[in-house]
Amino acid sequence: MYTFILVHGSWHDGRAWEGVQKHLEGAGHKTFAPTLAGHGPDADRSVTMKDVTRSLVDYIIEKDLNDFVLVAHSFAGFPISLTAEQIPDRIRRLVYFSAFIPFDGCIMMDDVAPENRQLFRDLAKQSKDNTIPVDYNFWREMLINDADGDTAQKYFEYLTPEPIQPLEDKIELKTFNTLPLPKSYLLATDDMAIAQGTEYWWHPRHSSRLGFYRFLSTPGSHELMFSNPEGLAKMIVAAGRD
Amino acid sequence: MYTFILVHGSWHDGRAWEGVQKHLEGAGHKTFAPTLAGHGPDADRSVTMKDVTRSLVDYIIEKDLNDFVLVAHSFAGFPISLTAEQIPDRIRRLVYFSAFIPFDGCIMMDDVAPENRQLFRDLAKQSKDNTIPVDYNFWREMLINDADGDTAQKYFEYLTPEPIQPLEDKIELKTFNTLPLPKSYLLATDDMAIAQGTEYWWHPRHSSRLGFYRFLSTPGSHELMFSNPEGLAKMIVAAGRD
Amino acid sequence: MYTFILVHGSWHDGRAWEGVQKHLEGAGHKTFAPTLAGHGPDADRSVTMKDVTRSLVDYIIEKDLNDFVLVAHSFAGFPISLTAEQIPDRIRRLVYFSAFIPFDGCIMMDDVAPENRQLFRDLAKQSKDNTIPVDYNFWREMLINDADGDTAQKYFEYLTPEPIQPLEDKIELKTFNTLPLPKSYLLATDDMAIAQGTEYWWHPRHSSRLGFYRFLSTPGSHELMFSNPEGLAKMIVAAGRD
Numbered sequence: 270m271y272t273f274i275l276v277h278g279s280w281h282d283g284r285a286w287e288g289v290q291k292h293l294e295g296a297g298h299k300t301f302a303p304t305l306a307g308h309g310p311d312a313d314r315s316v317t318m319k320d321v322t323r324s325l326v327d328y329i330i331e332k333d334l335n336d337f338v339l340v341a342h343s344f345a346g347f348p349i350s351l352t353a354e355q356i357p358d359r360i361r362r363l364v365y366f367s368a369f370i371p372f373d374g375c376i377m378m379d380d381v382a383p384e385n386r387q388l389f390r391d392l393a394k395q396s397k398d399n400t401i402p403v404d405y406n407f408w409r410e411m412l413i414n415d416a417d418g419d420t421a422q423k424y425f426e427y428l429t430p431e432p433i434q435p436l437e438d439k440i441e442l443k444t445f446n447t448l449p450l451p452k453s454y455l456l457a458t459d460d461m462a463i464a465q466g467t468e469y470w471w472h473p474r475h476s477s478r479l480g481f482y483r484f485l486s487t488p489g490s491h492e493l494m495f496s497n498p499e500g501l502a503k504m505i506v507a508a509g510r511d
Numbered sequence: 512m513y514t515f516i517l518v519h520g521s522w523h524d525g526r527a528w529e530g531v532q533k534h535l536e537g538a539g540h541k542t543f544a545p546t547l548a549g550h551g552p553d554a555d556r557s558v559t560m561k562d563v564t565r566s567l568v569d570y571i572i573e574k575d576l577n578d579f580v581l582v583a584h585s586f587a588g589f590p591i592s593l594t595a596e597q598i599p600d601r602i603r604r605l606v607y608f609s610a611f612i613p614f615d616g617c618i619m620m621d622d623v624a625p626e627n628r629q630l631f632r633d634l635a636k637q638s639k640d641n642t643i644p645v646d647y648n649f650w651r652e653m654l655i656n657d658a659d660g661d662t663a664q665k666y667f668e669y670l671t672p673e674p675i676q677p678l679e680d681k682i683e684l685k686t687f688n689t690l691p692l693p694k695s696y697l698l699a700t701d702d703m704a705i706a707q708g709t710e711y712w713w714h715p716r717h718s719s720r721l722g723f724y725r726f727l728s729t730p731g732s733h734e735l736m737f738s739n740p741e742g743l744a745k746m747i748v749a750a751g752r753d
Numbered sequence: 754m755y756t757f758i759l760v761h762g763s764w765h766d767g768r769a770w771e772g773v774q775k776h777l778e779g780a781g782h783k784t785f786a787p788t789l790a791g792h793g794p795d796a797d798r799s800v801t802m803k804d805v806t807r808s809l810v811d812y813i814i815e816k817d818l819n820d821f822v823l824v825a826h827s828f829a830g831f832p833i834s835l836t837a838e839q840i841p842d843r844i845r846r847l848v849y850f851s852a853f854i855p856f857d858g859c860i861m862m863d864d865v866a867p868e869n870r871q872l873f874r875d876l877a878k879q880s881k882d883n884t885i886p887v888d889y890n891f892w893r894e895m896l897i898n899d900a901d902g903d904t905a906q907k908y909f910e911y912l913t914p915e916p917i918q919p920l921e922d923k924i925e926l927k928t929f930n931t932l933p934l935p936k937s938y939l940l941a942t943d944d945m946a947i948a949q950g951t952e953y954w955w956h957p958r959h960s961s962r963l964g965f966y967r968f969l970s971t972p973g974s975h976e977l978m979f980s981n982p983e984g985l986a987k988m989i990v991a992a993g994r995d
Contacts, residue, residue, distance in 0.1 A: 410693070410725040418753045451894070458700075458942075461726045466715025473950025483894045484945045486972075488728075511902045652935070652967040660995045700942075703968045708957025730970075 271338050271361070271509060272299040276325060278343030278368075279431040280403050282309030285342070288498025289505065296506070301337075303328040305348060307432045314398045314430065318377075318438040322351040329356060338509035340364040343462065343491065344431075346475070347371045347440065354444050362451040364508045366501075367460050367471050367491055370478040373442040377435070382469045393433040400430035411461050415489050416496035424495045446480060453483040453508035462491040483508065513580050513603070513751060514541040518567060520585030520610075521673040522645050524551030527584070530740025531747065538748070543579075545570040547590060549674045556640045556672065560619075560680040564593040571601060580751035582606040585704065585733065586673075588717070589613045589682065596686050604693040606750045608743075609702045609713050609733055612720040615684040619677070624711045635675040642672035653703050657731050658738035666737040688722060695725040695750035704733040725750065755822050755845070755993060756783040760809060762827030762852075763915040764887050766793030769826070772982025773989065780990070785821075787812040789832060791916045798882045798914065802861075802922040806835040813840060822993035824848040827946065827975065828915075830959070831855045831924065838928050846935040848992045850985075851944050851955050851975055854962040857926040861919070866953045877917035884914035895945050899973050900980035908979045930964060937967040937992035946975040967992065 273293055275286040283302040290300040306324035307316030325348050329337075339360050341349040346368030353360055369377055378386055389401045396402065403412075408428065409421045416424075454476040463469045476484060485508050487493065493501040515535055517528040528544040535542050548566035549558030567590050571579075581602050583591040588610030595602055611619055620628055631643045638644065645654075650670065651663045658666075696718040705711045718726060727750050729735065735743040757777055759770040767786040774784040790808035791800030809832050813821075823844050825833040830852030837844055853861055862870055873885045880886065887896075892912065893905045900908075938960040947953045960968060969992050971977065977985040 406723075410723065414725045414727060415749065417749075459726060459728050464715070464719070465726065466719060473948070477948070477950060481890075481894065483898045484943060484949065485898060486943050507899065507901075648965075652965065656967045656969060657991065659991075701968060701970050706957070706961070707968065708961060 270297045270299070271506070272334065272336065273301070273338050273340055273505065273509060274329065274334065275300060275302045275340045276342065276345035276349055277302070277305065277308065278345055279401075280428040281342070282427075282429065284309075284427055285494055289494050289502045292499045292502035293505065296502070298506070301332070301334065305345070307435070308429065310429055312429070314400050314432040316432050316434060318347060318351070318435040318440065321435050322348040322355075325349070325352050326355050329359060335359045336361050338362045338364055340366060340505055340509065341368045342366050342494070343368055344377070344435075347377055347435070350442065350445055351440070353448060353450060354442065357448050357450060360450055362453065362509055364453045364455060364505060365475070365479070366455045366505070366508075367457050367462065368454075368475065370475040371440045371442055371445075372478055373440065375440050376437060377440075378437055380469065380474070381436070382464060382467060389433060389436070396430065398430070398432075399434060400432050402430045403428055413490055413492040413496060414461055415459055416492065420495055424492070451483070452479045452481075453485065454479060455504055455508045456484070456486040457489040457491060457493050458486050459489055460491045512539045512541070513748070514576065514578065515543070515580050515582055515747065515751060516571065516576065517542060517544045517582045518584065518587035518591055519544070519547065519550065520587055521643075522670040523584070524669075524671065526551075526669055527736055531736050531744045534741045534744035535747065538744070540748070543574070543576065547587070549677070550671065552671055554671070556642050556674040558674050558676060560589060560593070560677040560682065563677050564590040564597075567591070567594050568597050571598060577601045578603050580604045580606055582608060582747055582751065583610045584608050584736070585610055586619070586677075589619055589677070592684065592687055593682070595690060595692060596684065599690050599692060602692055604695065604751055606695045606697060606747060607717070607721070608697045608747070608750075609699050609704065610717065612717040613682045613684055613687075614720055615682065617682050618679060620679055622711065622717070623678070624706060624709060631675060631678070638672065640672070640674075641676060642674050644672045645670055655732055655734040655738060656703055657701055658734065662737055666734070693725070694721045694723075695727065696721060697746055697750045698726070698728040699731040699733060699735050700728050701731055702733045754781045754783070755990070756818065756820065757785070757822050757824055757989065757993060758813065758818065759784060759786045759824045760826065760829035760833055761786070761789065761792065762829055763885075764912040765826070766911075766913065768793075768911055769978055773978050773986045776983045776986035777989065780986070782990070785816070785818065789829070791919070792913065794913055796913070798884050798916040800916050800918060802831060802835070802919040802924065805919050806832040806839075809833070809836050810839050813843060819843045820845050822846045822848055824850060824989055824993065825852045826850050826978070827852055828861070828919075831861055831919070834926065834929055835924070837932060837934060838926065841932050841934060844934055846937065846993055848937045848939060848989060849959070849963070850939045850989070850992075851941050851946065852959065854959040855924045855926055855929075856962055857924065859924050860921060861924075862921055864953065864959070865920070866948060866951060873917060873920070880914065882914070882916075883918060884916050886914045887912055897974055897976040897980060898945055899943055900976065904979055908976070935967070936963045936965075937969065938963060939988055939992045940968070940970040941973040941975060941977050942970055943973055944975045
C-alpha cells in the first residue's frame with residue numbers, strides 16, 4: 270500500500286481527484302489532493318510559480334507527509350519537480366501524468382504550441398485578473414474528448430480560470446536531474462490538450478526530459494480522472510509502485 | 512439517441528455496416544447505410560467524385576433525413592465533406608473513421624503513398640472498366656489484419672472493384688472549413704491501409720486538416736466493421752455524440 | 754491449431770516462454786521453446802551469430818519440425834531470419850515480437866541507440882567473458898515497466914549475461930526478402946527496450962524492413978511474456994494464424 274499526493278493541473282483544484290481517490294482508497298492506499306495556490310473557486314489569482322510551489326511544499330510539511338508517491342497532472346509537472354528539489358528525502362517516486370516537465374531556464378509557455386500560446390496571452394489580457402478562461406467547446410472536444418456529454422457538462426462546473434503568470438515564469442532547477450528519485454511518465458493515448466503528431470506533444474518531448482524513467486500509456490483523454498477514474502487509479506498504481 | 516448515416520469506403524458498399532448497424536440499433540439508435548454510386552455488385556463503374564457525392568446527397572434528400580451524424584469510412588471522407596457543403600443544415604456532426612480528408616484543389620490519389628499510387632493506376636489500366644481490384648493477400652494482411660482467417664475470407668466476398676476516376680478527380684471545396692459543424696476523427700491504431708510511420712498515415716496528416724476536432728482512437732484494423740463491429744459501434748457513438 | 758516455435762531474446766533462454774506456452778497449449782496449439790547457443794545458465798558464452806543460428810536450425814532439424822510458425826522476441830529476429838534462409842520450406846509464417854529485423858550487411862549493434870551501444874560495449878569489456886549484464890533497475894524500469902514489483906523480481910532471476918559477439922557480427926542475408934514466406938510484426942505499445950519517439954524504435958524502423966507484412970499491436974512492455982503471458986499468447990495466435 271502506498272501514499273499518493275495527487276496534484277491537479279490548470280483550471281482544476283483538488284476536487285479533480287475525487288473519483289480517483291475513491292478508487293485508490295478502496296484499494297487500500299492513502300491519498301491527499303491539495304489545491305495549489307491561485308487555483309480553485311475564490312482563490313487569489315495573483316500568483317507566481319514560486320507561490321504555487323511553496324503552497325505544495327507547505328502542505329506537505331504541515332501534514333508532515335513522508336515516503337509518498339507525488340503525482341502531477343499536466344501543469345503540476347512544474348511545481349512537483351520544483352518541490353522535489355526542496356524536499357527530495359520525503360518523496361518515494363515522482364509520477365507525471367500527461368504533464369509538463371521543466372528544465373533549468375525554461376518557461377512553460379514555450380512548451381505550448383504557438384497558436385494556443387497567442388490565444389492564452391490574448392485571453393489573459395482581456396480578463397480582469399490576468400487569467401485564462403476555458404470555454405465549453407475547447408473543454409469538450411480537446412480536453413475531455415473521451416467522456417459522454419453528461420460527464421463533460423458535470424465537470425465543466427469544476428473549472429476555474431487559470432492564472433497565466435506561473436506559465437510565464439522562468440524556472441530555476443538546479444539539482445532535479447541528479448536527484449536519486451525514481452520517475453514515471455504516464456501518457457493517455459487520446460490526449461489532445463497538446464495536438465498529437467506535433468513536436469509539442471507530451472511524448473517524447475516531455476517524457477524524455479526525465480532521462481531514465483518508467484513509461485506507461487493508457488487509453489483515454491487528458492481528463493481521464495473524470496472520464497475513467499477507476500482506470501486512472503489503476504494506472505497511477507502501475508506507474509507509482511516500486 | 513442519434514441517427515447515423517454510415518458511408519462505406521473503397522471496395523465496399525452499404526453491406527459493410529451490417530454488423531455495426533445491428534449494434535447501433537440494438538442500443539436504440541437509427542441507422543442508414545447507403546451504397547455510393549459506382550459501388551456494390553452490378554453497379555455502373557463509370558463514375559466521378561461528383562456522381563458519388565450526388566448519390567449520397569440524393570439519398571439524404573429523398574429520405575428527407577435531418578439532424579443525423581454523418582459517418583465516413585476511408586474513401587467516404589471525400590464525399591461526406593462535399594455533401595456537408597451542399598446540405599450543412601441537415602447534419603449534426605461529421606465523423607471520419609480512418610478517412611481521407613479533402614481540401615480545395617486536392618486529388619485523393621496524392622494522399623496515396625507513391626508505391627500504391629502506381630500500383631492502383633497500373634491495375635486500373637489492366638482492368639476492363641477502369642477499376643482497381645483488391646486481391647486476398649492485400650485484403651488479409653494490410654486491410655483486415657486483426658481478424659481471424661474465417662472472418663477475412665467471409666467478408667472478402669463482399670468486395671467489388673473500386674472505380675479509379677473519383678480518386679483522380681480534382682476537388683472543389685469552398686466553404687467546408689468555415690461551416691459551423693462539429694467534427695470528429697476516429698483512428699484505428701493497427702490500421703495499415705496506409706503504412707504507419709510514414710507521412711501518409713491518417714493521423715495527423717488527415718485528422719489535422721479538420722482544424723478544431725474531437726480525436727478518438729481504438730484498437731483494430733482498417734476493417735473494424737468486420738473484425739469487431741460491436742467495438743466500432745461503441746466508438747462511433749463516442750465520436751458522434753454531443 | 755498451429756505449431757509455434759518460440760525463440761527468446763537477449764538475457765533470456767527457453768524458460769522465458771513458460772507462461773505463454775501454458776496458454777497456447779491450453780488453447781490446443783503445439784509449442785517449442787529452444788534455448789539458443791550461448792544463452793541460459795551455464796552456457797558457453799563464446800558464440801557468434803552463426804553459432805546462435807546453427808543451434809536453432811539444428812534444434813528444428815533434430816526434432817524434424819515442419820509447418821510451424823516461427824516466433825522471435827527482440828534479439829531473436831536475427832537468428833530466425835537467418836534460419837528462414839536455410840530451411841524456408843519448413844516454415845509456415847514468421848512472427849516478430851518487438852524484434853530486430855536484419856538486412857544483408859547489417860550489424861545488430863548499429864540498431865542500438867548510441868548511448869546504449871557504448872554502455873553495452875563498456876560493460877562487455879569489463880566482464881570476464883565478453884558479456885553484457887543487466888541490472889535490476891534497467892530491467893524493472895526499461896524492460897518490464899508494466900509488471901508489478903513481485904513479477905519483476907521473480908523473473909529477474911531468469912536473466913543471464915548476454916554474449917556481445919552476436920550483436921557485433923556482420924550479417925549475410927541473401928534470399929530473405931524474396932522468400933515466399935508470410936511475415937507478421939507484433940508491437941507492444943509501452944515497449945521501452947528501445948526509446949520511443951526516436952528513430953531507433955521498433956516501428957516502423959524494423960517492421961518496415963519486412964516489406965509486405967501483417968502489423969498488429971498490443972498494450973504492454975518488452976517483457977509481456979512475464980507481465981501478461983495470456984495476452985501475449987492471444988496476440989501470437991492473431992499474428993501467426995493464416
